[in-house]
Amino acid sequence: MADLPRFFSPSAAGTYRQCALRWKYRYVDKLPDPPGEAALVGTFVHRVLELVCEGPAAERTPDRARDLAARAWPETTANPEFRDLGLDEAAERQFRWKAWTAIEALWGLEDPAGVDVRATEQRVATEVGGVPFRGVIDRLDDTDDGLVVTDYKSGNPPRHDRRNAALDQVLLYAAAVEATSGERPVSARLIFLGGTQDIVQVPVDDEQLASATSGLATTWAALERDCSRDEFAPNAGPLCGWCPYVDRCETGSTEVRQRAAAGRLRDDAPARRLLDLVGT
Numbered sequence: 524m525a526d527l528p529r530f531f532s533p534s535a536a537g538t539y540r541q542c543a544l545r546w547k548y549r550y551v552d553k554l555p556d557p558p559g560e561a562a563l564v565g566t567f568v569h570r571v572l573e574l575v576c577e578g579p580a581a582e583r584t585p586d587r588a589r590d591l592a593a594r595a596w597p598e599t600t601a602n603p604e605f606r607d608l609g610l611d612e613a614a615e616r617q618f619r620w621k622a623w624t625a626i627e628a629l630w631g632l633e634d635p636a637g638v639d640v641r642a643t644e645q646r647v648a649t650e651v652g653g654v655p656f657r658g659v660i661d662r663l664d665d666t667d668d669g670l671v672v673t674d675y676k677s678g679n680p681p682r683h684d685r686r687n688a689a690l691d692q693v694l695l696y697a698a699a700v701e702a703t704s705g706e707r708p709v710s711a712r713l714i715f716l717g718g719t720q721d722i723v724q725v726p727v728d729d730e731q732l733a734s735a736t737s738g739l740a741t742t743w744a745a746l747e748r749d750c751s752r753d754e755f756a757p758n759a760g761p762l763c764g765w766c767p768y769v770d771r772c773e774t775g776s777t778e779v780r781q782r783a784a785a786g787r788l789r790d791d792a793p794a795r796r797l798l799d800l801v802g803t
């Protein structure tokens with residue numbers, strides 16, 4: 524029998540929904556899951572926007588963000604996970620360009636100087652829908668209508684049919700805020716800063732909260748069952764190409780080899796390197 528985790532975060536729930544075996548490798552066996560370049564760009568973007576938004580409102584300008592980005596950059600280059608990427612000078616410039624494009628995109632979507640920021644990087648740990656929940660909220664804003672939960676995404680918005688699933692994360696944060704403070708946020712939103720910039724927002728009402736929390740509870744119940752049986756099924760699919768454990772997973776490696784042979788595996792899929800498929 525595998526131990527249940529003490530807390531469940533949105534990212535752990537997402538990993539489990541994608542593939543129970545991948546969740547087990549990461550959270551039970553505690554095998555390393557190094558962030559790729561895109562995740563590290565996202566970490567840097569979040570850090571700079573945190574610094575921007577915790578400062579005085581009038582100073583939240585792109586010029587100030589540029590200064591803060593320059594000051595925060597050494598934190599990134601000192602990170603062993605960044606060094607492990609092995610970027611050459613041109614690739615490092617590209618990394619910074621991607622990050623800066625995402626940071627600057629915030630001013631195209633809202634005026635940060637006009638936002639009444641209550642908190643940034645707010646940690647929450649509480650029970651949500653009967654599940655021990657933990658997360659970090661990028662930003663909480665006070666508005667005339669009430670409290671707003673915001674999460675930044677450095678990628679593109681999901682397709683319309685996947686937006687509700689993406690919004691579950693911020694709805695769960697809203698539920699956690701209500702559970703810990705008694706104050707229900709009025710809305711929850713995702714700010715997408717990638718190639719296609721957009722704000723995707725949902726009102727926080729009984730119906731939306733019930734949908735998000737019951738989804739979390741269902742996932743948790745499935746996890747409890749898997750842990751009690753110590754059985755974690757693989758769920759092979761396109762994302763096996765980005766799974767750090769593909770070289771120890773028979774189902775996933777078969778899937779990836781078949782996709783590569785059929786020309787359905789992207790050239791930048793890390794599994795190519797892990798399975799020595801470079802050039803196939």
Ligand code: SF4
Binds near residue numbers: 544
């Ligand atoms: S390679 Fe695919 S099936 Fe195997 S653990 Fe990873 S995601 Fe799951």
